[in-house]
Amino acid sequence: MGIFDRLTGKKPEKSQTMGEERAVPRHIAVIMDGNGRWAKKRGLPRKAGHKVGAETFRTIATYCKDIGVQYFTVYAFSTENWKRPQDEVDALMNLFRTYLREAAETMVKRGVAVRVLGDLSVLPADIRQQIDEVHALADTLGEQAATASLCINYGGRDEIKNAVRALAREVREGRLEPDAITEDSISAHLYTAHMPDPDLIIRPSGEVRTSNFLLWQSAYSEYYFTDVLWPDFSTRDMDAAIDNFNQRSRRFGGV
Ligand code: IPE
Ligand code: IPE
Ligand code: MG
Numbered sequence: 001m002g003i004f005d006r007l008t009g010k011k012p013e014k015s016q017t018m019g020e021e022r023a024v025p026r027h028i029a030v031i032m033d034g035n036g037r038w039a040k041k042r043g044l045p046r047k048a049g050h051k052v053g054a055e056t057f058r059t060i061a062t063y064c065k066d067i068g069v070q071y072f073t074v075y076a077f078s079t080e081n082w083k084r085p086q087d088e089v090d091a092l093m094n095l096f097r098t099y100l101r102e103a104a105e106t107m108v109k110r111g112v113a114v115r116v117l118g119d120l121s122v123l124p125a126d127i128r129q130q131i132d133e134v135h136a137l138a139d140t141l142g143e144q145a146a147t148a149s150l151c152i153n154y155g156g157r158d159e160i161k162n163a164v165r166a167l168a169r170e171v172r173e174g175r176l177e178p179d180a181i182t183e184d185s186i187s188a189h190l191y192t193a194h195m196p197d198p199d200l201i202i203r204p205s206g207e208v209r210t211s212n213f214l215l216w217q218s219a220y221s222e223y224y225f226t227d228v229l230w231p232d233f234s235t236r237d238m239d240a241a242i243d244n245f246n247q248r249s250r251r252f253g254g255v
Contacts, residue, residue: 024242025199027071028064029221031213032057034205034229041229047091052231054099058107061148063235065112067242071195072148075213079119079155096127096152104134113138113145117191118154119162147195154191156215163189192217200245204230204237220252 032053039049057074064072077092104114115138116131123131138147166189170176187193197217203209206227210218224241226233 022242023246024068025245026069027073027196027198027200028069028238028242029073029075029198029201029214029218030060030230031075031201031203031207031211032230033075033203033207033211035231037205038229038231046088047095049229049231050092050095054095054103056231056233057148057150058103060233060235060238061112061114062107062110063238065110065146065148070146071198072146073117073192073195073198073214074148074150075154075211076150077118077152077154078212079153079158080212082153093124093127096123097130100127100150101130101133104137107148108137108141111141111145113141113147115147115149116152117149118152119158120153122153149192149195151191151213154213156210156212159190160186160216186216190216197221200224200241202226202238202241204228204233220250222248222250 035049035053036046037049038052039046042048057076061072061074077096081092082089100114100116107114114134116134120128120131138145163186167176167181167185171178192214197219198214198221200223201210201214201218201221202224204226206225208225214221222245224244226237226241228237
């Protein structure tokens with residue numbers, strides 16, 4: 001039995017690489033790291049790295065859809081990234097401003113529904129408005145479409161805290177018994193409520209940590225680390241990550 005059969009009980013998706021059939025994970029997530037170092041190496045401002053990194057997102061998300069990955073989720077801006085110098089935060093917000101809707105339009109044409117996850121309440125109003133438009137576009141594709149999710153002002157601990165607050169409110173209002181809270185009901189209160197947990201989480205740029213990404217959802221994810229900086233990350237690097245993933249034995253605590 002293959003890893004996917006064991007996990008989902010479903011037949012794995014097949015993709016073609018160099019004429020060979022291979023299984024692809026249902027949900028791949030990426031910590032898009034290394035933009036600043038990519039720019040520094042070239043004597044460019046950090047924001048130049050973010051711009052190229054945004055294009056890499058579009059390329060890799062579309063590639064994932066083409067090879068049969070159902071969910072592709074990336075970390076674009078963490079709840080901790082507000083600590084960066086104001087000019088870098090401004091540059092990132094400006095990038096979301098100029099890029100989000102335009103990218104979503106081109107990606108929807110390729111069959112990829114773009115969604116934004118995170119605490120969006122503190123984002124500038126014009127960006128929130130664009131995100132609403134991006135979600136309306138995604139809705140035109142229907143539920144079976146491949147989904148690319150951008151996590152913005154996302155933090156794993158913040159997400160769990162918000163879920164706990166929502167559940168606590170339900171208890172206070174008498175709509176939920178504390179003992180009726182299950183792992184599934186916690187999952188259902190996360191931003192990723194309608195997705196399976198990630199099978200594979202990729203972190204480029206040489207760092208080997210989660211930096212607060214998908215803490216609850218990654219309980220049994222396979223991690224793949226590479227020194228490639230995100231703006232340089234190519235479809236070949238994605239193939240290498242998937243091939244590596246396919247060599248692993250996922251036991252989920254069993255034998
Ligand atoms: C990732 O690249 C993008 C964001 C965190 C917004 P970085 O900006 O962290 O790039 P490095 O790690 O400094 O190279
Ligand atoms: C993680 O990268 C966040 C994103 C990629 C959006 P960071 O560059 O912020 O992480 P640390 O600071 O190296 O842990
Ligand atoms: Mg970084």
